[in-house]
Amino acid sequence: MTRNRLREAAMKLFGEKGYDGTALSEIAKEVGVKTPAIYAFYENKEDLFMTVFREAMQLYNTFIQELLKDQRSFGAKESLHRVLTRQYEFYQQNPEASLIVLRYVIFPPTFLKETIEEAFLQSDELLTNIIEQLIKQGIEEGVIREQPVQLLVDAFLNLMDGLSMQYFYYTSREVYERKLNHAFEMYWNGATTR
Amino acid sequence: MTRNRLREAAMKLFGEKGYDGTALSEIAKEVGVKTPAIYAFYENKEDLFMTVFREAMQLYNTFIQELLKDQRSFGAKESLHRVLTRQYEFYQQNPEASLIVLRYVIFPPTFLKETIEEAFLQSDELLTNIIEQLIKQGIEEGVIREQPVQLLVDAFLNLMDGLSMQYFYYTSREVYERKLNHAFEMYWNGATTR
Amino acid sequence: MTRNRLREAAMKLFGEKGYDGTALSEIAKEVGVKTPAIYAFYENKEDLFMTVFREAMQLYNTFIQELLKDQRSFGAKESLHRVLTRQYEFYQQNPEASLIVLRYVIFPPTFLKETIEEAFLQSDELLTNIIEQLIKQGIEEGVIREQPVQLLVDAFLNLMDGLSMQYFYYTSREVYERKLNHAFEMYWNGATTR
Amino acid sequence: MTRNRLREAAMKLFGEKGYDGTALSEIAKEVGVKTPAIYAFYENKEDLFMTVFREAMQLYNTFIQELLKDQRSFGAKESLHRVLTRQYEFYQQNPEASLIVLRYVIFPPTFLKETIEEAFLQSDELLTNIIEQLIKQGIEEGVIREQPVQLLVDAFLNLMDGLSMQYFYYTSREVYERKLNHAFEMYWNGATTR
DNA sequence: GATGAATGAGATTTCATTCAT
DNA sequence: GATGAATGAAATCTCATTCAT
Structure with missing residues (x-):
């Protein structure tokens, strides 16, 4: 205990x-x-820290893997939007783990710069794949306009990163939700067929 | 010296x-x-740190204020894109100051949480105003589709935040420039009249 | 330990x-x-010092309170003389505590001037009361000449203070004892009926 | 300057x-x-301190030497009382020097314990002589009762020491003057013929 | 499992002192 | 005479860590 x-x-x-x-x-x-x-x-401070970091990272990974399950059940638009809200929920439900991941991915203590970069690149890749699939799905569905997939992926990941940062320095819930929805709406405007 | x-x-x-x-x-x-x-x-470590932080913050503020001068000289699209590239240049030319601003705005040491929040909110507000004007200009010019300004502003600021984060964990120049351009292209797709 | x-x-x-x-x-x-x-x-140096000072002060207070017990058992003259010899004994048996009390009552470190003054005024008052009672007793007994009590008290306390100072800069035992007895003898000469 | x-x-x-x-x-x-x-x-801190201490000590010595001049001009009682008031005046007019003398005579910094003791013993001796003469004068005049001179001297010096200490921890002027007068009155009661 | 006692290493800070200017 | 820059020495204090109990 x-x-x-x-x-x-x-x-x-x-x-x-x-x-x-x-x-x-x-x-x-x-x-x-x-x-x-x-x-x-x-064993020592480092060990405690690593345990903590690994756990946080694993929670984050699990969260990303669970994004997969949702996939085909909804249309592409809803799926993508859900990615954002679920990220948001993850932050709310695991505020400490989220903070750890965010903090040490950007600013790792010298003694584990490499370990952390590796760990993170993995989940980053997985996330990229998921988004890519959702987008391809959208294109297949005809709701997303035909255009280079990487363009759509990069922009969406950028959107997610922006929301991550904002989550940690804008404390107000309303403001954050507005920003989330606005960011997604604009993204979708650019992505969708019209 | x-x-x-x-x-x-x-x-x-x-x-x-x-x-x-x-x-x-x-x-x-x-x-x-x-x-x-x-x-x-x-006077002491704190004083040294504060001096450093203030200088970094001031460089950043100056950078934002200089964004104003560019404004009317270009069309809205180019102006907005320039905001991103100039942010990028600022990061490249002032890598240390940028790192300081980013790091301590998100993770202030306990003893100056408040000071930093204040300092940052100011420049955040200024930036918001600048983006807002550029967008209004774009609407006036007819190149940005008529739609709520805040929507466009929120999305653009989110985009900038995303790029800030990415600048500090993707070291490769090419990757970053691609991401910048993709993010902006998608944004503009969503913003523009067609 | x-x-x-x-x-x-x-x-x-x-x-x-x-x-x-x-x-x-x-x-x-x-x-x-x-x-x-x-x-x-x-906790820190101050804390250690305060602990030490409090202990010294408490030893001194206890010593003064014990002066009370002797009171009625002897005649006034012997009682007053005993006050001096017991102060002397206290200094001898608690040389370190005595030095602390004397030193910091006169020369408190800036950070606890007030604390010390308060602490000392209390025991000073108690001592004053004791002396006052002994003197009144002496007057009742008829061995001390009828005269203002405060006169006798002030002079006796002055005598005690003088002996305190002298204890710490005259190292010789004989000299000190002579001075003690002389000072008291003269005092008693002035106080007594004849 | x-x-x-x-x-x-x-x-x-x-x-x-x-x-x-x-x-x-x-x-x-x-x-x-x-x-x-x-x-x-x-030359250094010690030198500055020694200069200061010497000056204070010299002021004190001068004060004591000046006590000599007064001598024969008054009766013994007044002379002795004047010793006290002049000591008082000296403290008032040279508060800093007095504090230095008092402080470092009782609590010398280790590096000059001996120097200070010597310096002080000299003036102590001189003071003793002066008091002795005044008392002998009083006996000659017939105002002081025939009794061992050392008894009278010791008691008087004790009185002076007591007043010195009290000067530095009782701040109130009235209280101090009362104590001075009371102490002297009692002393004189014991000393005088009746 | 948990703690009290202790320590080595090191951090921040103060201070007397020196020296070139 | 006076100062700015710098330092050696040392002081207070923190902290991760160990070990016996």
């Missing part, structure tokens, strides 16, 4: 204050335990 | 390794000076 | 060399421990 | 905050000059 509570506290604090900005003692205190207790479960 | 070289070294290191991850001794060593020399020029 | 030994070493060194003149490393070394060990028991 | 202003600032600060508690930079700032300027006039 303590093991998990430590991991959760670490996830929260590493996300909020960063790896160097978080002392093991803070994590221990959050759990109501003394610092050395951490070493009963984790 | 030393004062400036310290500031530059600090900008580089705070950007790369974060506030807590950067020791004053590293900054001093980079400049070829002993740690206490820093205190001849800056 | 270490906690107490640190407190004792601190009491000794703070008394001898002053707050600013004593490095935590000296205190640690005296106890045979490394400096950071101090932080396992005391 | 700067030399003197530095000495004055040092006297004030060394008196208030102690040798270790006073940074050269504070002294310099008080004078409106940068720290290294001090080294144009004084």
Whole structure:
């Protein structure tokens, strides 16, 4: 139990204050335990961090893999829009994991720059594939205008990245939802046949 | 001189390794000076950081203000596209300042969360105004289809944010330029009259 | 144990060399421990000092309170003389605590001027009351000549203060005892009926 | 000029905050000059302190020597009382020097314990002599009762020491003057023929 | 599993002092 | 005389980590 509570506290604090900005003692205190207790479960700070990061990354990966299941059930437009809302839901339901992923993908601590880049490229690739399929589906369906797939994919991924950043610095829910819908609407305007 | 070289070294290191991850001794060593020399020029670590952050923020603000000058000289489409390429140039020409702004706007050290948020909201507002004007101009010119301005603005800002994030984790120049152009093309498809 | 030994070493060194003149490393070394060990028991230097000062002050207060118990058992003359000898004994048996009280009552470190003044005024008041009672007792007994009580109290307290100072700069035992007895004899000459 | 202003600032600060508690930079700032300027006039911190201490000690010595001049002009009672009031005046007119003398006679910094003890014993001896003469004069005059001179001297010096201490921890003027007069009155009661 | 005690390494900061200008 | 720049030494304090219990 303590093991998990430590991991959760670490996830929260590493996300909020960063790896160097978080002392093991803070994590221990959050759990109501003394610092050395951490070493009963984790080899050292790095190990705890890696555990946390892996878990966050895995949650994120799972989320992306689940995007696959939805696919064929809806039309392309709804599917793409759902990708955005589900990303949004994921952020809301896993705020700490999301923060970790975002933070350390952009700003990895020196000692695991490479590990993180690899881990992330994988899920980035998977996501790219999913989007690509949805778009192809849309083209097949005739709702998306015939045009280079990469153009549509790049733009959509860009849209997702923009929304990710905005999620973490605009706190207001309404503002964010408006931005999400506006961004998608414009995208769809550009993508759709008319 | 030393004062400036310290500031530059600090900008580089705070950007790369974060506030807590950067020791004053590293900054001093980079400049070829002993740690206490820093205190001849800056009150303490926080002061040095704030100086660095303010400078970076000011460079960024200046960049945004200069976007204004371009405005009427081109058509709306070119103007908007130029906003993106100039942002790109700014990142290339001021890689350290950009990194600082991006990093600390999203992940401020606890002790200056508020200061940073304020500072950033200002330039965000200015940027929003500029984009809004360009879009209105485009509507007047008849090249942008009549539709709610906020829709167009939100989507464009989202696009810029997406590109900002991508700039810092896709190192390849070609990939980035492709993404920039694709994102803009899709945007313009959605915005333009046809 | 270490906690107490640190407190004792601190009491000794703070008394001898002053707050600013004593490095935590000296205190640690005296106890045979490394400096950071101090932080396992005391929050910081100030905390250690305050602990030490409070303890010294409390020893002193206890000493004063115990003066009360003696009271009625002897005649006024012997009682007053005993006050002096017991103060003397207290200094001898608690040389470090005495030094701390004396030193920091007169020369408090800036950061606790007020705390110390308050703490001291309390015991000063108690002492005043005790002396006052002894003197009234003496007047009742008829051994002290009828005269304003405050006159007798002020003079006696002054005498005690004088002896306190002298205790710390005349090291010789004989000299001190002579001075004590002379001072008291003269006092009594002035106080007594004849 | 700067030399003197530095000495004055040092006297004030060394008196208030102690040798270790006073940074050269504070002294310099008080004078409106940068720290290294001090080294144009004084070899180092110790030198500055010793200059200050010597000056204070010399003022004190001068004061004691001037007590001699008064001597035969008044009766013994008035002379002795004048010793106290002049000591009081000295404290009032030279608060900083007095504080220095008092502080470092009781609590010398380790590096000049011996120097200070010597310096002080001299003036202590001189003072003792003066008091002794006044008392002998009083006995000759017949106003002081025949009794061992040392008894009277010890008691009087004790009285002076008590008043010195009290001067520095009772701030109120009225209280101090009352205490002075009361202490002397009692002393005189014990000393005088009746 | 958990903790108290302790430490080594190192971080920030202060300060007396030097030196070239 | 005075200062700006710099430093060595050292002080306070933090923190990850170890180890015996």
